[in-house]
Amino acid sequence: EAQVTQNPRYLITVTGKKLTVTCSQNMNHEYMSWYRQDPGLGLRQIYYSMNVEVTDKGDVPEGYKVSRKEKRNFPLILESPSPNQTSLYFCASNTPLGNEQFFGPGTRLTVL
Amino acid sequence: DAKTTQPNSMESNEEEPVHLPCNHSTISGTDYIHWYRQLPSQGPEYVIHGLTSNVNNRMASLAIAEDRKSSTLILHRATLRDAAVYYCILRDLVDTGGFKTIFGAGTRLFVKA
Numbered sequence: 001e002a003q004v005t006q007n008p009r010y011l012i013t014v015t016g017k018k019l020t021v022t023c024s025q026n027m028n029h030e031y032m033s034w035y036r037q038d039p040g041l042g043l044r045q046i047y048y049s050m051n052v053e054v055t056d057k058g059d060v061p062e063g064y065k066v067s068r069k070e071k072r073n074f075p076l077i078l079e080s081p082s083p084n085q086t087s088l089y090f091c092a093s094n095t096p097l098g099n100e101q102f103f104g105p106g107t108r109l110t111v112l
Numbered sequence: 113d114a115k116t117t118q119p120n121s122m123e124s125n126e127e128e129p130v131h132l133p134c135n136h137s138t139i140s141g142t143d144y145i146h147w148y149r150q151l152p153s154q155g156p157e158y159v160i161h162g163l164t165s166n167v168n169n170r171m172a173s174l175a176i177a178e179d180r181k182s183s184t185l186i187l188h189r190a191t192l193r194d195a196a197v198y199y200c201i202l203r204d205l206v207d208t209g210g211f212k213t214i215f216g217a218g219t220r221l222f223v224k225a
Binding site: 004033035040041042043044045048058059090092099100101102103104105106 | 144148154155156157158213214215216217218
């Protein structure tokens with residue numbers, strides 16, 4: 001089954017404790033993205049990647065890092081999480097000319 | 113980046129058609145119009161997209177104004193399962209440097225039984 005998976009689905013952590021949210025897709029898509037969703041603000045793009053080792057900032061990249069060492073994986077790294085990064089995070093993938101983005105199920109992160 | 117404007121919420125009766133409007137007055141010639149929806153507790157899912165001509169698929173129809181400054185997503189017979197937030201998005205598929213995507217706040221559709 002074609003899908004985007006994220007882990008963990010739920011995470012509660014404390015300020016400053018480094019964490020990684022993993023994202024994996026099995027569709028051989030070149031493009032992958034990370035979004036955060038906050039009440040009243042909709043979905044905002046954090047980072048995106050056009051292919052292995054090629055990444056670029058979205059609208060809200062501050063406080064986040066990403067890497068793309070393999071085509072299928074696109075982890076989101078929070079080196080020093082802060083409470084304002086409490087949010088619902090979505091990973092997505094698509095082909096370069098693909099009109100459909102496939103979204104993962106989401107990761108709900110709480111930073112205390 | 114071109115932005116879209118949608119009503120905050122709309123209400124519909126079950127089994128009736130629903131017309132969800134979207135304004136995108138600053139759309140560029142290479143921007144495709146996409147619609148996604150997000151059901152409660154799920155990630156967004158693709159609904160439909162178009163460039164200039166009206167489009168139909170199994171989920172919905174997309175009507176695009178002649179000047180492309182607005183579009184309308186049409187659900188022909190709303191069901192309770194269609195209750196979701198609907199996002200109208202512009203994506204420049206010619207801009208291979210990015211695929212930068214801007215989601216607005218969307219329209220929350222309520223469907224009454």
